[in-house]
Amino acid sequence: MSDTSLKNQQVVVIGGTSGIGREVANAALQRGAIVTVIGRSAKAGGDIRAIAADVTDNAALVQAFAAIGRIDHLVLTAGARVGSPKLTELQREELELAFNVKLFGSLFAIQAALPYLTPNASVTLTSGLLSRKFGPGGLLKSTLNAAVEATAKTLAKELAPRRVNVVSPGVIDTELWGEAGAESRVAAMARIGKGLPVGRVGTPQDVAQAYMLAMENGFVSGAVLDIEGGGLL
Numbered sequence: 001m002s003d004t005s006l007k008n009q010q011v012v013v014i015g016g017t018s019g020i021g022r023e024v025a026n027a028a029l030q031r032g033a034i035v036t037v038i039g040r041s042a043k044a045g046g047d048i049r050a051i052a053a054d055v056t057d058n059a060a061l062v063q064a065f066a067a068i069g070r071i072d073h074l075v076l077t078a079g080a081r082v083g084s085p086k087l088t089e090l091q092r093e094e095l096e097l098a099f100n101v102k103l104f105g106s107l108f109a110i111q112a113a114l115p116y117l118t119p120n121a122s123v124t125l126t127s128g129l130l131s132r133k134f135g136p137g138g139l140l141k142s143t144l145n146a147a148v149e150a151t152a153k154t155l156a157k158e159l160a161p162r163r164v165n166v167v168s169p170g171v172i173d174t175e176l177w178g179e180a181g182a183e184s185r186v187a188a189m190a191r192i193g194k195g196l197p198v199g200r201v202g203t204p205q206d207v208a209q210a211y212m213l214a215m216e217n218g219f220v221s222g223a224v225l226d227i228e229g230g231g232l233l
């Protein structure tokens with residue numbers, strides 16, 4: 001059988017302390033998985049184990065995976081909260097931070113996890129709709145997310161028979177957009193939602209389902225799962 005239940009499977013979510021990653025952790029727990037989240041601010045709580053580690057720190061990643069042991073499913077959602085600078089506003093520090101956390105952080109996290117990934121393991125990265133939607137101010141996020149998608153497809157072959165996929169969210173209402181209830185966040189979500197074919201922005205629950213599919217369906221590899229309410233059209 002190629003499909004796997006998550007019951008008693010070891011699921012690790014890097015970036016599981018907030019937003020999309022936190023919802024992926026909750027959804028996996030509900031399906032009976034043993035879940036560990038990793039983030040800089042990780043605090044243990046409830047049935048989800050938490051380990052504090054910065055993805056830009058290779059030694060911390062190696063230590064975290066040694067403490068976890070066997071991994072059936074690795075999910076990467078960590079990303080720095082950065083702006084949308086045009087070329088004239090681009091700062092080297094901001095670009096480096098974004099790439100260090102999301103692209104290099106994911107690569108070195110997967111490298112550190114490799115000794116613990118089971119032969120049937122899945123790895124799911126996170127890109128974003130701007131990987132294939134271009135416009136002024138999209139330079140940082142378009143190049144970064146396109147690189148994440150290329151990484152996932154490359155690793156789907158290099159790490160086979162382990163499966164590697166990427167979830168590409170559109171606009172999802174998370175802390176990335178500001179504090180819950182903040183006026184600017186509510187206004188931005190309403191404005192962006194109106195412009196989408198589905199008439200609203202996404203929730204973390206909408207997008208968490210795609211990570212569940214990537215983990216559970218043994219015939220999905222090298223795929224980009226677009227969860228964006230029609231935003232790419």
Ligand SMILES: NC(=O)c1ccc[n+]([C@@H]2O[C@H](COP(=O)([O-])OP(=O)(O)OC[C@H]3O[C@@H](n4cnc5c(N)ncnc54)[C@H](OP(=O)(O)O)[C@@H]3O)[C@@H](O)[C@H]2O)c1
Nearest residue numbers: 015017018019020039040041054055078079128172174176
């Ligand atoms: N929300 C959207 O509209 C949207 C759209 C497209 C793509 N995405 C992508 O989806 C992913 C998740 O976004 P989100 O909305 O859930 O954002 P979020 O709420 O800001 O979550 C980001 C997560 O990354 C972790 N993180 C950041 N820097 C880290 C570091 N140096 N080391 C370890 N962990 C780190 C944070 O944990 P700590 O603070 O505990 O370290 C947090 O758990 C990101 O890659 C983002 O680019 C989101």
